[in-house]
Amino acid sequence: MARCRWGALALALALGGSSAQGGDEAGEYDVKAAYLVNFTRYVTWPALSPGDPLVLGILGRDPFGGALEALAQKSGGEHPLHLRRLRRVEEADQGPLHILFVSASEEERLPAILRRLDGRPVLTVGESRFFAERGGMIELEVEGRRVRFSVNLTEAEESRLAVSSQLLKLARVVDHDPTP
């Protein structure tokens, strides 16, 4: 009886232990938020001096649940991160903007959004399928149970953004076919 009880307890600790130790797992949007903050270290914006704030905008519904705010506050690096929320892409003109996360809620308006930002030095990051092929710069996608990203280098370069080769090494690089 006693043997059975200790055995069961050991099994419980073994199964539960790995997650209690904070094993390698996290929420999808925690990881996507971390990617966004990370990208700021591998992209160079024209006319941005060290110490200038880097503005990260969220267009559409915010799926991050506070994760992005938390990370933005903690992040070190050359530029302090500021967050902005935009409901429409036209609001991009109302203030400085360096990265724009296009939420899945804006999927239907994607062509109009990307067209509006064409040529501007704003890093567009999205999670809609084929975001990169359709003219977005970085697409965050969930592959199996990991979050990966694709980069549309042409689009970024045409907007005068320099993307570090370290970022490109880890990305799937895509090109988008220009619309006829």
Place this chain on the structure above:
Amino acid sequence: MRKIPSLLLVVLTILHAALSHAEDKDLGALSLEELGQLEVTTVSKRPQPLGHVPAAVYVIRGEDIRRSGATSLPEALRLAPGVQVSRISSSQYSVSIRGFASTLSRSLLVLIDGRSVYSPLFAGVYWEAQDVLLSNIDRIEVIRGPGGTLWGANAVNGIINIITKHSSETQGGLVELGGGSEERFFGSARYGASPKKGLTYRVHGKAFLRGDTLRGGESAEDAWKRASVGFRLDQEGSASTVLQGDLYQAEAPEHSNRVLYEAPYLESIRFPVRLSGGNLRLRSLLPRPDGSTLIVRAYYDYAHRSESLYEEARSTVDLALERRSSPLPGHTLSLGLGYRLSDGNILFGHFPMVVIDPPRRVDHLFSAYAEDTLSILRGRVELTAGTKIEHNGYSGLELQPSVRATALVGEDLSVWAAASRSVRSPSRSEHDSTLTFLLDLRGPVYLRLVPDRLFDSERLLALEVGARWQRSDQLFLDVAAFVNHYDRLFSLEPGAPFTEEGRLVVPITPRNLLYAESFGAEAALEVQLLSRWRVAGTYSYLRFDLDQKPESRDPFDEWNVEGASPRNQASARSSLTLFQGRLELDALVRYVGSLPSRGIPEYASLDLRVGLRLLHGLELTVAGQNLLSADHAEFNKDRRVERGLYAKAIWSW
């Protein structure tokens, strides 16, 4: 006594370990490589962004279907609020939204990847002929309420749109094998690959045998068998194109009573209903340089049904063109044109029960629609107005307009309202078929339903409102309420009895002399309680009041339609994902109110599922269905569904 505390200790330790939130991970300190290696447990495919949709839409995600343990399309539909799914036999289901429950869902439009599976012969959906590989389903959009403006006639009470995954999401191989007490055997295989960039495909095959249900306490011998193969090819480039197709064959035995003109006048038989068919569909989404989008769609569908009362072969060709553009700032305009050819050929009609004249009829349906959405107040308010115009061979020209509005209140809340008109056009049966039933064995006296080409469309005027509250991925609440006014509803008018070759016949004619009012509400709630625990609930309420016009002498319908839908329906779901997704525990509890006109009492049911993810892409699942009682009836008093247990293994690579 001593055993209990130690068992409790074990359980508590496991639960504590499993549920303790390792939230304080500093992801910000991780490098890009490390981020790419992290496994995400809450791969919450967030609900489709519903913020701006001015309709009562509920999206059943593919993941929800997988976690529910459902093994067929109608079972998967139970997850949505306001959908009444009543199982009749091993293969037959009655599925309805906001009333009008019957063997054939006559006011519901059901689409599989845009292809209508509504049979225009008797106006309804034969669920026993439909099946989709459930792991291919991306989502099922359930729209409660009239969808006449966009979807056309027969979408009076709702639309069910089953959407399969893009082939890029079903790459690699998947083999599934399982069996159990009710789900006797099922197996499927799927393989997807990408021969070149932008081109992906998948092929799949599926076969299953479902156990018998009970009829009068004994086996109904109605086991449902089906085998199918299919494929899907997607090309992404400047245009987005899909080509897909299926072939299937099924057997769905049913019990029916056939009427005869000579003794014994009524024969009760078990008929092995045979269903077979295939379809091919092409859809292309073409973005134009002026910013507009053009959608071209075409499909061909062949369905062959051989049952005890008739045999029909039907071919359908459907062509549609749609253009979405923004002609003026703030406006989004959708224009569409459609043509459908439906060629139905009755190869056999059991005499005298079913006589369809002419046996072959080709119907042409022409449609056009326009819908404009105006966005004002910096995108906070959207107004939509649109209409569909159709011309069919039974009721001529039909107009189905709708006006809708949606407004964003604050950051997380949106409210909407809609007013629409929708119709159900006459089916072949009301115009072309003579159906003879036995009214009384003594005599004998027959009841004959005589076709009437004057039978007109049924009409609906609906007013709906709703609200949606969504706070990131943690909380989602959706409520909707409606008032429906139906007019020119199908009624059966008896005429003067006459004698024919020594038989007494009472003729009845289909007319449009009934009308009805209904009102109700539906609600859906989803909460992510902890990173590993998601709960959801649904509730629906329906009041239906059917009346006769003074000139009507219909003795049948009033009680039948009203009492065939439950007043209340509710469900609650819990999904626990433990040990980094290696263990899944799911539970689904449902309550369905009584169906007074059918003599069906209220019932509650419980489904449980345990999923185990092992090494090398192998997954095991054990699921129990209808666990609360040994058997229960859902639609017909003497047809009962039994408790069941099944297990399956899935191997993917």
